[in-house]
Amino acid sequence: MRKYHKLVVNSIGKLVPSEVNGKPEIPFKGVGKYIPANRIYGAPIASCANFPSDGNKRIDSLKDSLIQAGLSDGMVISTHHHFRNGDLIANMVFDIAKEMGVKDLIWFPSASFECHSYLIKYLEDGTIHHIEGSMNGSLGSFTTQGKMAGLGVLRSHGGRYQAVQDGEVHIDIAVIAAPTADFFGNANGVNGPAACGSLGFALVDSQYADKVIVVTDHLVDFPCVPWQIQGNNVDFVVQTDKIGIPEKIVSGTTEMTKSPDRLFLANLTAQFCDKAGILKDGFSFQSGAGGISLAVAQYFRNIMLERGIKARFARGGSNKYLVSMLEEGLLEYILDGQTFDLEGVRSMRENPNHVWTSPFTSYNYHGKGNFAGLVDVVILGATEIDINFNANVVTHSDGYLLHGIGGWQNCLFSKTVILTVPLFRDRIPVIKDNVTTICGPGELIDVVVTERGIAINPLRQDLVDLTRGSGLPIVSITELKELAEKICGKPALPIFTDQPVAVVKWVDGTILDTIWKVQD
């Protein structure tokens, strides 16, 4: 049984380890307070003299490429999550590792999905030591029960880029599944049977990993354009039969929620934005792929049509609804980090105003500026929100880790951050005295929209003033909390052990909170 004796209290009063998987860590110091300096880490220098002069980097099999890349015990292996629940490559990589008898690998995905619960057996038999990325669903339950050998590390999409730049994570081998590639390693996600749109999440891996393997089931003659992944960063190219299950990568059927309660929430959110004066000509917004978020964009559309308003750009995951706004001229640009349906893929392929982005352009802490801060309004969800507006997206109220952070933390830097949530889910209150895990400090969260009232962070007096007398149901966050408890009853707290199982990083690499093993 491992023990973490070195625990410190960070600036928001949370107990966090000062050492994770044997490396020293910095506790969270406050938003914008920790600014690492100096030249810390750079990508390895390559020389073209070491590569085939005819440009052909093809290797017969994924196994051969892993052998040539020097796969060995304790290495950090990265994959991307653009194939979402249809990914076949990550599981394949660790099947090979198991076959080769390699141990103690660290998996560094940009996110995990339920299809990756397959890897639990490799976490159990020591092939994989721990995961740094996200631990969703079954992997999350496994982690929360204290069964992972190392400590899980949860990072935002931007935080993942930062961690590589800081040298916090050194990627030994990046395996990049690419819907289309050429023998030189140029690759994109817009063509091929497993087309997924953007490949932005794999960009940092291609730039900084010691060895980069591109795996494709759609090899084209040089040049593969557009080259979202540049062949100049790629060591090996592998052709296989199938890299992903298309219908699970982009469900061609992303549909608006039909739940009347969710539509109500989405409409109320759009009404708030309208009354607060956010929806004006040239504005920008981001809303995710969740049912409510999709619907918010649709209500925005209605208001924009009514008023003759156009948006300058929308950030975030693209889908057919955003694409139709782009094509009908309501929206000038889509800055796309991940593509959620086939319409999004088509649009990215055909429309120069549908721009693929990476976490570096959109989210990164170590850039000379941050796109996230330019967005006028972002609509996000949360599993829990406390009366100080701190919010949780990774654990549930019973203590279980079930979700990753995604771009959620990075989006909190937008000008107005709105969390749209039901007041309670089944019997579980969403607004509480304390959240199980803090993923976002309350000072960055401006508005909480629920079906029974909208709470504005007192730090945003301007929004309070703008919406006064608007007829919107503005209440205090404490009132919402009390209402939730009145309906559901006051919930008991989960019982945790004193054993950390994972940490939540802030966008600057410091430790924001700890996830503890639940009592059996």
Place this chain on the structure above:
Amino acid sequence: MEIKLLSMINNSIASAGNKGEKDRSDCFVSLTLSDAGGIHLKLNSKVEVLYGDSILELCQSMLKFFRIEHATLEIDDKGALPFVIMARIEAAIKQLVKSDLEFLPEMLSENLYSSTFNQPRISRLYLPGNTPGLMLNAGIHMPDGIILDLEDAVRFSKKSEARILVRNALRSVNFLGVERMVRINQIPAGLEDLHYIIPHNVNLILIPKCENGDQIRMVNEKIKTIQKQIGNLNPVWLMPIIESAMGVMKVLDIAQSADNIVAIAIGLEDYTADIGVERTNEGTESFYARCQVVNGCKALGIQAIDSVFSDFEDMEALKENVLRSKALGFDGMGCIHPRQIKVVHDNYAPTDKEIENAQIILNAFFEANENGYGVVSVGNKMIDAPVVKRAQQTIELSISRGKLPANWRKQN
């Protein structure tokens, strides 16, 4: 109060609630009585960590309340709120134990409001009486009324447990000010339902398959008896539903049978079956029946309510249906899905043109009064009293729908 164990006619196992994949916010309870061995509780709950202890406590106190000393109580919980768990346990107990006791959740003070004779009833949202998940947020969609349905939406085998659930919902669910209605079962069976709803501040009772005034009088008599026991002061309004050829022929008789009838509704599924025709969207087959209901209602100054539109995906067809209904003289329509509410409101509500005309007429009327003219005219048209009355109704409805400020005359 006397409590007797029912003799072992069937067996000593009872169950209540729902446990299907899609049954959220509900629970399934099974109860086995035994002669010895004390109380055994088995809880399987998706909110066990947060509410497991409080659910077990509730079980204990309910069994004690009903004086059950030896039993096994199993609860399969999908995040049911306390009033739901209470209803399910009570329903299971009452299948095995004859008892007049009721384990009542607290009555929310927010639920004590009353409604008025002629308040708008353009939209009423039907909620199946045994499906708690749909009740919780019904109020946020702001229909004019919600109908907790004990009749067609509840399977025969679930009738008893639905009554208890509806009773608890009337006490515990905040419907946010919308009129609280219950559709009881057909008379005479529906009379028993009244015991479960009248004491809990129901605002309006829908009486299905109404064919004569006697049915109404039986309902009112029962309501009075119950109210005498419990001293309920708020009015209970009635809305008979006409669903047969006989009912259609007796509309006036029914409408005249009591002075707490605020509206009569027509139910076209049963009516068309009764006259042996298919129901169509155009509604030619029910034209006579609908006109008869409208005329019967208008003759007595009560509201005429149209049948629900059953395709809740097709908003365009609903809109056309509403416009036809409005043109016939109906004042509102039932909704089977929250999505229908806005379409129903928007299309029964006066159009901008109608509001503008009504304003012109009323302004002319007020001016004529102020100046002491005997005749009201707009342009070269003389305005009769009924026209003024209709304009008045249009304006009142527009104000209640938020389409016109109450002080519209001052603003102009």
